Amino acid sequence: MISWLSVDPHRPGIRVRRLAYVSPRVVGIAWHRDRYRIPAHRAFIDLARTYALREARLLSGMSAARGQE
Amino acid sequence: MDAGRAVEPSQVSLVWDEGRLLLWLMRWSRWRPAPWLACPRRHGPRITGSWSIWTPRGRGLTPGAASRSGSRNGWGIADAAVAWHRDGKPVSVGRTRRAIPERTRRLVEDGTGLRLPRCTAAGSWRSTTCGIARTAAATTTTTSLPVPASPPRPPRRRLPHHPRHRPAGPVRVHRPPWMDHPGPPRDPTPERSDTPSDPTPPRDPAATRSARGPLRPTPGGDGRLTAHRTTHPRLGNARTTAQLSSDDKTSTHPTTTETTTPLTVRRRTSVRGRRSRPRPVTASYSCSWSPSPTWDLRYAVSLDAVGRLGSFSAAAEELGYTQSAVSQHIARLERIVGHPLVIRPGGPKRVSLTPAGEILLAHARAISDRIDSAYADLEALQRGAAGVLRVGCYQSVGARILRRGAPRVRRRRPRVRVELTEAEDDAVLLSEWSRGSSTHLRRLSDRGRAIPRRGNPRGPLRRRRGEHDPLASGTDDLPRRVGRATARDIRADAGGPLIENRLARPQLREQIVFRSNDNGMLLGLAAEGVGRR
Structure with a gap:
């Protein structure tokens, strides 16, 4: 058992199977809102959201494919 | 003094006293006046200057001896620094020089x-x-x-x-009457x-x-x-x-x-x-x-250092103070709060904090962390577009998200340095985040209500919900609302519970053949067929 984000589904030699009836582990991003933020801070948060959304879509696609099976 | 031997200097400070200069032999750990200074009014020298000398440790020194030694060994007078007055003008001693x-x-x-x-002279x-x-x-x-x-x-x-x-009765906090004095008027x-002719002289x-x-x-x-x-x-x-x-x-x-x-x-x-x-x-x-009895920031810093290091001398060495200064900070803090904060066993034993000290230490660390945060903010503001982006994350997040995001940030903003802190323990990440040194990618559960409030009455975290947040608008497997984790939730995981307990399936324990926190190792073992039936 390993978290989804730690798995490369395209890695040869392994096959990824999702666990059923397991609530997903949600990862969020947190920062101090009363702290000064450099411009790179906002850029980094946007990038993190972008890649997180990609992962979510990838996971959704895998779920749909698994449902079709 | 041997000129070639390395000696640890002590300090001699001269203090002006109505025409007299009192010679004090100051050592780093203790002070001891020379015997001939037992009663300076009787036996003390009359010196017309004001200066301080660095002397070897453990060596009593008279002004004459200092002068002779200084001229002979090339130290002392030549290295003298004004301690109290220079030509009759006050000299700021300062905390860094510590002349006195x-x-x-x-x-x-x-x-x-x-x-x-x-000094046993009558009418001293x-x-x-x-x-x-x-x-x-x-x-x-x-x-x-x-x-x-x-x-x-x-x-x-x-x-x-x-x-x-130790008194027999309860602890009484002495508050001298001059503390309540309103002070001088502003105008x-x-x-x-x-003059006496004035009947009621204001x-x-x-x-x-x-x-x-x-x-x-x-x-x-x-x-x-x-x-x-x-x-x-x-x-x-x-x-x-x-x-x-x-x-x-x-x-x-x-x-x-x-x-x-x-x-x-x-x-x-x-x-x-x-x-x-x-x-x-x-x-x-x-x-x-x-x-x-106002709170001084130095007291909090000293208490933090003593609590961490368990020693006054170690705390003084870390903070750049003398041991007596740290002791005074703690003593004054004890007088202010009215509770003993440190248990001093004496000797080489480590000092420990009382329960009151532990409580105050938590606040002192929060204050100290807040000061560090203020310095970090000011540094970031000064650097402008440059700066340090500190990110703390799980190993899995670093493998999939930060692996792509961090290089892109560096390409777009080459002046920004990205520092990554990786930890699997929620408590470690929470501690770093509480210190305000990182932006953390971490778990947000849908239980609880708020992140611990430290410095911000509304809570330092802002929850993003709805369809506009990609993290909260994922697939059906992901909750639509990302709530806030409570400190209890996060710290409950700090002990590293077993994965089967976290999944509420203890029966999986019999199927587990290997445990590791290294995800790469687990993937490698799986690729090699470890655990295959």
């Missing part, structure tokens, strides 16, 4: 005078270094006044936790002639306080007392300056005039019961004292 340790300064400044050990002498200086003038101003510029020192309270000083008081409270003791208003004098009280802009401690200046405008001494009340003073002696002949004194001195 705080203990000595406190003894001198609090107006109670000091007595050297082994009393220090007047905190007094008022007189500007040399060609007029008849010939007074030399020992006027305490600080309120009388409260009786020393013995710490209740000390085994020898300048016009000058008035304080008195300035500050001048009255400063004139307490040796100062007495008498008619016919021309001295002027200037009492001044300011507050340090950074540390907040009050500073009282008292100067006596004549009408001679050619005086080179700075005169701080906020509240000016002309007082005619009568000369008093520095020795109780004795009078000293008038002597031109060209030194002035301003002393600092704490008017109320």
Whole structure:
């Protein structure tokens, strides 16, 4: 058992199977809102959201494919 | 002294005392006056300069010996630095130079005078270094006044936790009456002639306080007392300056005039019961004292260091203070809060914190972390587009998200340095986040209500919900609402619960053949077929 984000589904030699009836582990991003933020801070948060959304879509696609099976 | 032997220097400071310079042999860990200084009024030397010398440890030193040694070995006089006065002008000692340790300064400044050990002379002498200086003038101003510029020192309270000083009853916090003194008025008081013809001569409270003791208003004098009280802009401690200046405008001494009340003073002696002949004194001195038991940031930092290191000396070494300074910080903090904070077993044993100390330590660390955060913010503001982006994350997040995001940030903003902190323990990430040093990618559960409130009454986290947040608008497997994790939730995971317990399936324990926190290792083992049936 390993978290989804730690798995490369395209890695040869392994096959990824999702666990059923397991609530997903949600990862969020947190920062101090009363702290000064450099411009790179906002850029980094946007990038993190972008890649997180990609992962979510990838996971959704895998779920749909698994449902079709 | 052997010229080729490395010695740890101690410090010799000379303190002006109404024409006399008292020689103090200051050591880093303790001070010990030379035997011939047992009673400086009787046996002390008369020196016409003011300087400090670095001497080898464990070596008693007389001024003559210092001069001879300095000239012989090439140290000492040549390396002398002004400690208290330079040509009669006050010199800021400062905390970094530490020309005069705080203990000595406190003894001198609090107006109670000091007595050297082994001084058994009848009617012992009393220090007047905190007094008022007189500007040399060609007029008849010939007074030399020992006027305490600080309120009388409260009786020393013995710490209740000390085994020898433990009282039988409950702990009482002494609050001397001068702490409640309203202080001098802010508006300048016009000058008035304080003569006997005036039936009700108004008195300035500050001048009255400063004139307490040796100062007495008498008619016919021309001295002027200037009492001044300011507050340090950074540390907040009050500073009282008292100067006596004549009408001679050619005086080179700075005169701080906020509240000016002309007082005619009568000369008093520095020795109780004795009078000293008038002597031109060209030194002035301003002393600092704490008017109320206010919290000092240094106290919090010292308590934090003592709590972490378990030693006063180690804390002093880390903070750059002397051990006595750290001890004073803790002692003052104990007086302020009214509880013993540190258990001092004595000897080489580690000191430990009392329950009250543990509670206060948590707040002290929060304060210390907040100061670090303030410095980090100011540094980031100063650097502008550049700076450091500190990110703390799980290993899995770093493998999939930060692996792509961080290089892109660096390509777009080459002046920004990305620092990544990786931890699997929620408590570690939470601790880093609480210190305000990182932006954290971490778990947000849908339970609980708020992140611990530290410094922000509304809570430091802002929850993003709805379809606009990609993290919250994922697939059906992901919750649509990302709530906030509570500190209890996060810290409950700090012990590293087993994965089967986290999944609420203890029966999986029999199927687990290998445990590791390294995801790469797990993937490699799976690729090699470990655990395959």
